[in-house]
Amino acid sequence: xxxxxxxxxxxxxxxxxxxxxxxxxxxxxxxxxxxxxxxxxxxxxxxxxxxxxxxxxxxxxxxxxxxxxxxxxxxxxxxxxxxxxxxxxxxxxxxxxxxxxxxxxxxxxxxxxxxxxxxxxxxxxxxxxxxxxxxxxxxxxxxxxxxxxxxxxxxxxxxxxxxxxxxxxxxxxxxxxxxxxxxxxxxxxxxxx
Amino acid sequence: xxxxxxxxxxxxxxxxxxxxxxxxxxxxxxxxxxxxxxxxxxxxxxxxxxxxxxxxxxxxxxxxxxxxxxxxxxxxxxxxxxxxxxxxxxxxxxxxxxxxxxxxxxxxxxxxxxxxxxxxxxxxxxxxxxxxxxxxxxxxxxxxxxxxxxxxxxxxxxxxxxxxxxxxxxxxxxxxxxxxxxxxxxxxxxxxxxxxxxxxxxxxxxxxxxxxxxxxxxxxxxxxxxxxxxxxxxxxxxxxxxxxxxxxxxxxxxxxxxxxxxxxxxxxxx
Numbered sequence: 001x002x003x004x005x006x007x008x009x010x011x012x013x014x015x016x017x018x019x020x021x022x023x024x025x026x027x028x029x030x031x032x033x034x035x036x037x038x039x040x041x042x043x044x045x046x047x048x049x050x051x052x053x054x055x056x057x058x059x060x061x062x063x064x065x066x067x068x069x070x071x072x073x074x075x076x077x078x079x080x081x082x083x084x085x086x087x088x089x090x091x092x093x094x095x096x097x098x099x100x101x102x103x104x105x106x107x108x109x110x111x112x113x114x115x116x117x118x119x120x121x122x123x124x125x126x127x128x129x130x131x132x133x134x135x136x137x138x139x140x141x142x143x144x145x146x147x148x149x150x151x152x153x154x155x156x157x158x159x160x161x162x163x164x165x166x167x168x169x170x171x172x173x174x175x176x177x178x179x180x181x182x183x184x185x186x187x188x189x190x191x192x193x
Numbered sequence: 194x195x196x197x198x199x200x201x202x203x204x205x206x207x208x209x210x211x212x213x214x215x216x217x218x219x220x221x222x223x224x225x226x227x228x229x230x231x232x233x234x235x236x237x238x239x240x241x242x243x244x245x246x247x248x249x250x251x252x253x254x255x256x257x258x259x260x261x262x263x264x265x266x267x268x269x270x271x272x273x274x275x276x277x278x279x280x281x282x283x284x285x286x287x288x289x290x291x292x293x294x295x296x297x298x299x300x301x302x303x304x305x306x307x308x309x310x311x312x313x314x315x316x317x318x319x320x321x322x323x324x325x326x327x328x329x330x331x332x333x334x335x336x337x338x339x340x341x342x343x344x345x346x347x348x349x350x351x352x353x354x355x356x357x358x359x360x361x362x363x364x365x366x367x368x369x370x371x372x373x374x375x376x377x378x379x380x381x382x383x384x385x386x387x388x389x390x391x392x393x394x395x396x397x398x399x400x401x402x403x404x405x406x407x408x409x410x411x412x413x414x415x416x417x418x419x420x421x422x423x424x425x426x427x428x429x430x431x432x433x434x435x436x437x438x439x440x441x442x443x444x445x446x447x448x449x450x451x452x453x454x455x456x457x458x459x460x461x462x463x
Contacts, residue, residue, distance in 0.1 A: 020427065027392065027423070052449045056423055062416045083448075094416050096249075124208075126249050156201060159243050189201040191239055 001032045010040045013057075019050045026056035030063035038064055042072035046084045058087045062094050070095055074102045077117045089117050093124040100127065107133060112143040119146060123153030131157050138166045144174045148182045155186025164190060194223040198238045202226065205246065210258060210411045211418075211445035212438075225260040229253070251414065262411055262438075266309045268348075269355040271407065271439055277457035278403065279317045282434055286402050287326060298328035299401045301428070303389060304409030305332035308343025309352055311382045312374050314405065316364055319378070331398070333387035340384050346374035390417055395424035401433055408438040410446065422447045429463040436460060 001009070012025035026044075029037050038061065045057045061069050069091065076088035092099040099121060106118035119137055122130045134157065137150040147170050154163055164187060171183045199219045207213045214222055226238065233253065235241035245253040269275060286298065298318060302311040311332035318328040334340050353361060353372050365372040387394050389409075404425050410418050425435055426449055435450060437443055443450050443461045450461035 023423070023427070024396075027420075052423070052426060055419065055447050055449050059416070059420050059423060063420075090415075126247050128247060156205060157243075157246065159239060188197040191195075191197065 001028075006032055006034065006037060010037070013040065013044055013053075019053060022048070022050065022053045023056045026053055026060050030060035033064055033066055035066070035068040038066065038068040038072055042069075042076060045076065045087065046079050046081055051083075054083065054087070058091060061091050065095050065098065067098060070099050070102050073099075074106060077106065077114055078111070085117060089120050092121045096125055097127065100125075100129070104133065107137060112141075112146055115141065115143065115146045116149050119149045119153060123149075123156070131159075131163070134158070135163055135166050138170050144176045144179055147174065148176075148179045151179065151182045151186050155182075155189040158186075158190055194219065194226065194238060198242070199223070202242060205242075206258070206261070207442075207445070209254065209415070211442040212258070212262060212411055212440050213442065214261075214440070222261065226257070228260060229257050232256075255412070258411055262408055265351070266306050267352045267355060268309045268313045269357075270310065270313075272355065273457045274407075274436055274439065274460075275313065275317060277455045277460065278314075278434075278436065279321050281455045281457065282403060282460070283318070283321045287322075296327075298322065298326055299430075300328070300330050301398060301401045301404045302330065302332040303387075303404055303406040303425070305334050305340075305343060305384070306336075307339050307348075308332060308346060308374075308382070308384065309348070310405055310407070311343065311384070312346065312364075312378060315378050315382050316360055319381075320360075328381075330382045331385065331401075332382055333385045333389075333398075335386070335388045337386050340386060344379070344384050346379045348372050348374075389413075389421045389424065392424075395421075395428065398424075398428040400430050401428050402430055403434045403436065404429060405436045407436060408441065410437065410441065418446045422449070426450070426463055431463060433463045434460050435463075 009025040009029050013022050013029065016022050016025070026041065029041060041057050041061055045054055048054050048057065073088040073091045076084050079085050092103060103118050103121050106114055109115050109118070119134070122134055131154070134150045134154045138147055138154060141147050141150070151167050151170065154167060167183050167186055171180050196219070199216070199222060202222065203214050230236065230238070230241045233241065233244070235244065245257060248254065300314050300318065302314060305311045311330050315330045318330065322328055332343065347368060349371060353365065364375050364378055366375060389395065406425065410421060413421060422443065429435065435443065450463060453460050453462045
């Protein structure tokens with residue numbers, strides 16, 4: 001895309017009254033890898049009134065798929081809007097390898113809600129490190145909801161005896177009924193030895 | 194296969210593809226998983242699942258999906274959906290004209306393969322409208338070889354086994370052991386080569402009342418599936434319908450379509 005085209009598409013995305021025009025502009029912006037375009041798309045996502053245009057923005061961000069997209073999505077995880085947070089999780093999941101470093105950082109975030117969303121991203125990844133990180137979250141995280149989410153993911157992805165022991169230790173540590181339930185389901189999925 | 198193993202696989206397949214298997218499909222799934230385990234040298238479900246789950250190429254997942262969703266295509270397949278289209282959707286669309294002159298009904302069979310679905314839709318439209326309303330069926334596929342076969346319109350007996358006798362007599366000519374779609378119907382279905390991810394090609398598809406894309410999106414990855422769903426949205430008229438396979442879920446792909454409950458089926462609507 002030429003600079004003038006990008007400028008015109010961004011104007012359309014931000015200002016055009018017709019949903020279909022904004023939607024098309026969002027999809028067309030996927031043809032640019034420019035960091036400025038990523039900033040504009042990510043900035044528009046939370047304030048765009050049309051869900052269809054929002055979905056086009058998500059599609060464009062996935063298609064662009066650069067490190068800038070990952071960074072902007074990390075920021076969007078803190079949005080007040082559940083749709084935006086979930087969209088950011090989904091983009092990070094799809095971008096997978098490119099997301100790894102950022103997700104690892106988010107697992108250490110002071111905000112438990114952000115850590116929980118980072119765990120949700122981990123739950124869809126296909127790299128073996130994800131299991132290691134999930135196990136660490138189950139063993140170390142101080143927030144029971146974060147641990148329960150990690151336990152759920154580990155139920156699908158874990159395989160080793162160590163994973164089972166880590167889950168059982170977390171149940172002992174928190175004495176929380178929901179975590180106990182999540183652990184039971186996860187252990188069943190992992191298969192008892 | 195233990196129930197826990199089935200649920201673990203079922204949940205994963207649903208998240209990744211939108212295809213859902215009830216517990217009464219355990220045996221069906223088990224047989225296919227066993228076939229894939231044998232083909233890949235795994236004798237234990239858990240190690241096979243982990244291997245498939247962490248295969249970054251996604252190839253094994255696709256192989257498994259191909260086996261789980263293998264379906265020969267035939268006329269009047271998923272009859273309850275077609276009944277819904279014929280008896281509920283078409284009258285609703287025609288009833289929405291508000292006294293205006295009849296407009297052209299436009300239906301698209303996306304991923305039409307050898308044309309069975311497209312011709313089925315043509316039969317339904319002809320029967321339901323009595324040609325009192327102009328209608329057209331567009332049928333597209335990425336594979337040019339299947340499109341050539343579709344245009345010829347000759348089918349084995351098993352492909353027409355669900356066609357009601359009266360329609361078989363009306364819309365097919367026997368050719369030896371096979372059945373050829375009558376010229377009138379063949380001329381009214383427009384077959385085109387189209388990649389569902391080709392933005393320009395998809396934008397040329399517009400003003401459809403209904404799109405049938407059954408058991409096609411399962412072969413796309415998450416990102417592509419959303420992109421195709423967005424193109425479908427744009428291609429539909431306001432209030433238009435999209436028909437997916439009975440075990441597929443659009444809600445797993447994008448929230449932009451509404452669910453509409455009919456007597457015979459639940460259909461996604463723009």
